[in-house]
Amino acid sequence: MSTLGSRALVALLPVVAAFGACTVDEPLRPRGDGPAVARAMGFFARERASDPLVEARRAYERDALFREARFVDAVAPGHLFDSTRIDEAAIESGSIGVDTLWQIGAQLFHHELSPAEGLGGADLPFPRRFHSGFRGGPDATSCASCHWRGGMAGAGDGADQAYLQGDGDRASSALPRDPISLVGAGYVELAAREMSAELAAQREALAAFAKATGRVARAPIRAKGVEFGVLSVDSEGRVDPLELVGVDADLVVRPFGHKGSFSSLRDAVEDALLVHHGLQTSHLVAARPRIVAKLGPYPADDPDGDGVVDEITEGQLSALTAFVAMTEVPIEDVPDSPLVSVSMLAEGRARFVAIGCASCHVPTLELASTRWALPSRTGGAPLVVELDREGADPKLRPRATDGRYALSLYSDLKRHDMGESLAERRSDRGVPSAQFVTRPLWGLAASAPYLHDGRAPTIHEAIILHDGEAREARDAYVALGEAGQAPLRVFLQSLTRAPTYTVR
């Protein structure tokens, strides 16, 4: 005990020094008095100490800092939100350290929004449970409100479902969607980008061939071993999408959203801010022509008419996106009990492949690089983060043999027809009603309930509700019987998140 204690104390000295800068030096800072004070507050940790006592103390410390800052926010409203008002120019100049950026993003992710900060709109005040067209709810006061299960940036409960694109009142008019765990999103974006680049290269090659021969060039295309059907390009470079499978005609792999609606994490985050909180980014507001159906009917800089302009600056969006991109990679643990053996887990893993689950839930995608770049939308330099060194713990480490990365995602990032029983009541943004992107299974154990509308409370039910292209694998699972199914579920249960400590 005393050894542990002294070790902990020695290790803590730098922590205390580091947090000294984040404490309440100026408790009374009126809002709008000079420039916003974006800063890391020390509420969230990107890195983990190996010593559990150090981790524990830090968890209590983060909680203490948050509690005190919340009091400061009470006497100086805006203290917490303004701490996230980071300037895009500062980010692009490279003067903001990666940890500061991550913390500011995390602060925004967890911030409890109010109407004074832009939550909702004049014609759509908070709250509205079922969305009103593409304007959305607003249905949530923070990102963390629906992304909490399993830890920071996690999944939502069944009760947290978003009801998208409805009439604002009837559940039956909307598309229910279970909040997806966001962890590892940066790696997912990178994998999708590499796949899109691979597909684009094949299109270019076919186009060049078609141009040279003056005939339609036609060939199967694939990326990271995943087949996306057959691509035809004519001599004018026009793509015939009819034989493409699981990807849009532009050959851009869109991994975000249950339906695969976004290729860019920033676009996904921007849309979530809009539809869940009524927070409109300066970028969306400045876009011309303005999309009234998404932003609202009011003029000038405040399309939702709530009297708040610049609701989310480009810098805030960058920080929030960077935070989500830098979240940890899920892990695979092993049961620690004589009642559930490791060999059972191994057997389940083999069966996962044998019965065909792995044909869509591809266990591993090869990743060439973990260099995550957020291109500037204001003409500046991109924000670059090396996820393998700068991402949150645990990070994805390169293989010693070749320096490449094995992303254990359990997805092909491709859309599949899941059959009538899982189909939604209508198509969504051009994606047919029965098509969904193969949900990555990493972190599965920490993300119940399952399926796009959370209809499956358990892994077993999630499997047996598969249909369409997955029907054969589902039938194979059912045919295994209880004894044969158990190892498979044990394996799936091992896909989880690294334990961490939290005080809230």
Added chain:
Amino acid sequence: MSQLRLRPAAIVLATVAASSWAASSVATGDAVPWPWGRAPSTSELVAAVAEADELHARERLEAYLEAAERGEDQGHIQVFQEWIDEGRYDLDRIFLFGDALFDHSFRFDDGFGGFGERRGLSRVHDGQRGGRDTYSCAGCHSRGGLNGAGSFTQNALLLGDGDRASSALARNAPHVLGVGPVQVLGAEMTRLLDDLRREALERAALEQRTVNVELVAKGVSFGRLAARPDGTLDTSEVEGVDADLVVRPFGWKGDTARLRRFVEDAARIHFGIQSHVLAIQHEVDPDPANMGNGPWYDPDGDGVQRELEEGLLTAGAVYLAMLEAPVVLPPNDPSLRLRWAEGSALFDEVGCSSCHLRQLPMTNPRWTELPDTTDGPGVVVNVRSDGESPKTGGMVELFSDLKRHDMGPELADAFEGPSGIPAAHFLTRPLWGLAETAPFLHDGRATTLHEAIRLHGGEAAPSRDAYLALSEHDQRSVHVFLLSLTRAPKMRVPR
């Protein structure tokens, strides 16, 4: 999935941690604004790590066991009242059953939903039968820690048409901490009112005249009662409590007196899980509006009988009664501390504390959780000492009078529910633990404390106006004070 959340060893450690941490007021000069003025000691950290790790390890193990044998976790919520009556389980074991219930993910095999409802969730309730809101209690009591409050998305939409949000009454999930003492207080107040009624009736009979009596319990006035010589009562001037004078401290409307009924009702309307006690009642006195049209042994007709054993109602009630109580944690910074003290004084000055009564005295912390259908002796829980820490003292600082008040038309429900409680009447929400429960008010419409206060109306209008008349500086001091109503920091591994 959490079993053995509270092991005897962990109880001791946690109690030591909280009390010694709480007792200390020595500032260390450390730059971190530690609650209670100092950092947790190494031994406290060791205890916290051990407890969090242990709980996490057990949760993982249980998840694996369930994976290896489907339905294994249903064993954790198999508890028969007869076994409890026999004294087969000690308090800690009963707590574990309750904890397993709180975390259990109900599925169709367990009786989730009703006849023909085999798929997914249904968020707008279909009349009194309820809906399928989510799969577990923990699903909507997730904010600010275990057994916490619900977010806006987690609102239940009660008594609706099964589809339209506008047809339903929105209810934000409150945290369930400290409900053991609240149950005791409600029962003690009920007994006091009952005594007053009985004395009035006796005097009326004896003196052969109508006897008027002021209904005051624990300093809270519930209006007046007139007892007539013929043994009848005039309850027209009773205020803030039903005519039967039973104080019902649970639910936003104050419609439930006992935790076991609260557990039973929540399971029924949120999951379609019907207690066996309800089924037995339904046999004697059919209640298709609440229970459905199936046979008595399976009123919701989903093919599952005995969806919730009576023993589990007991375990759930005992578990809830043993949970930690919220605490008051003022800010550290001296200038903020000053604002906190000002805010505390203003809270009384503007009249908030006339309904959000700071404290109520608890006479006897021993609660006996009696069964419904057996003649078992009941389970005795001391709500001041049994279970999780921290605990309340004899003065329960809950910031409520446990009385219903007219909150005015702006906050009123769209319609009156089957309980007959007027649409604008709500129980004074206990404010303890408030800081971790945003959004506020019964339907979660208020995102800020200012908004929550501003939306008070009806009987609260004078206090609200007094608050609004305060300077901005003073209003903010009130917010500082309110944010000190929180829960003790407790470390865990997120699940």
